[in-house]
Amino acid sequence: GAVVSQHPSWVICKSGTSVKIECRSLDFQATTMFWYRQFPKQSLMLMATSNEGSKATYEQGVEKDKFLINHASLTLSTLTVTSAHPEDSSFYICSAPLASGATGELFFGEGSRLTVL
Amino acid sequence: GDSVTQMEGPVTLSEEAFLTINCTYTATGYPSLFWYVQYPGEGLQLLLKATKADDKGSNKGFEATYRKETTSFHLEKGSVQVSDSAVYFCALSPGNQAGTALIFGKGTTLSVSS
Numbered sequence: 248g249a250v251v252s253q254h255p256s257w258v259i260c261k262s263g264t265s266v267k268i269e270c271r272s273l274d275f276q277a278t279t280m281f282w283y284r285q286f287p288k289q290s291l292m293l294m295a296t297s298n299e300g301s302k303a304t305y306e307q308g309v310e311k312d313k314f315l316i317n318h319a320s321l322t323l324s325t326l327t328v329t330s331a332h333p334e335d336s337s338f339y340i341c342s343a344p345l346a347s348g349a350t351g352e353l354f355f356g357e358g359s360r361l362t363v364l
Numbered sequence: 365g366d367s368v369t370q371m372e373g374p375v376t377l378s379e380e381a382f383l384t385i386n387c388t389y390t391a392t393g394y395p396s397l398f399w400y401v402q403y404p405g406e407g408l409q410l411l412l413k414a415t416k417a418d419d420k421g422s423n424k425g426f427e428a429t430y431r432k433e434t435t436s437f438h439l440e441k442g443s444v445q446v447s448d449s450a451v452y453f454c455a456l457s458p459g460n461q462a463g464t465a466l467i468f469g470k471g472t473t474l475s476v477s478s
Contacts, residue, residue: 253407278463279463281465288471288473289470289471290453290468290469291453291468293465296465340408342408342466344463351395351398351415351457351458351464351466352396352398352413352457353457353465353466354410355400355407355408356407357406357407358406
């Protein structure tokens with residue numbers, strides 16, 4: 248099956264610093280990737296859609312200047328949390344569909360847990 | 365807009381008990397429906413899916429049937445194991461299209477004791 252990998256799986260940073268999370272599709276090309284955020288004991292909230300070769304599309308209420316998304320290639324999307332604050336602490340999960348898939352299934356990365364001190 | 369509603373947890377069961385987690389949806393088109401499972405500290409894994417009405421998805425003893433008339437996709441398992449303890453998410457893909465973000469329910473935590 249299709250594999251999506253995230254790195255790092257967990258990161259701790261100081262308030263005010265920036266953190267980059269990578270999402271890679273290992274055995275398929277992904278022109279689109281989705282970034283979700285999951286708060287403790289809550290559902291996944293879609294943050295943005297990452298599009299290879301063009302700007303990301305952000306969901307309402309998500310600060311695009313704070314959560315920078317770059318889809319550099321057909322297998323890599325990055326999420327950079329800029330000037331992180333404790334309220335940005337969360338579990339960030341990326342996912343990607345198979346371009347040829349007709350069922351709408353998404354393949355998810357392992358997730359990246361960010362803790363901002 | 366499209367949405368998914370699933371029963372609130374946590375659900376606590378003894379090993380070998382019967383499991384039902386209710387899920388209903390609202391959608392304007394003909395969505396695909398999914399159950400994903402998240403084990404502690406891990407990402408989401410697809411458990412099963414159904415792409416059209418009356419389809420039954422099944423995997424690892426879990427089953428769910430796409431019921432258009434009741435807009436439901438309830439998850440069932442006849443005999444749960446301790447290893448089934450996890451968070452279960454019902455989700456839909458609007459319009460059965462590739463390249464579309466999934467819409468998730470809030471998740472149901474299942475805890476199975478021996």
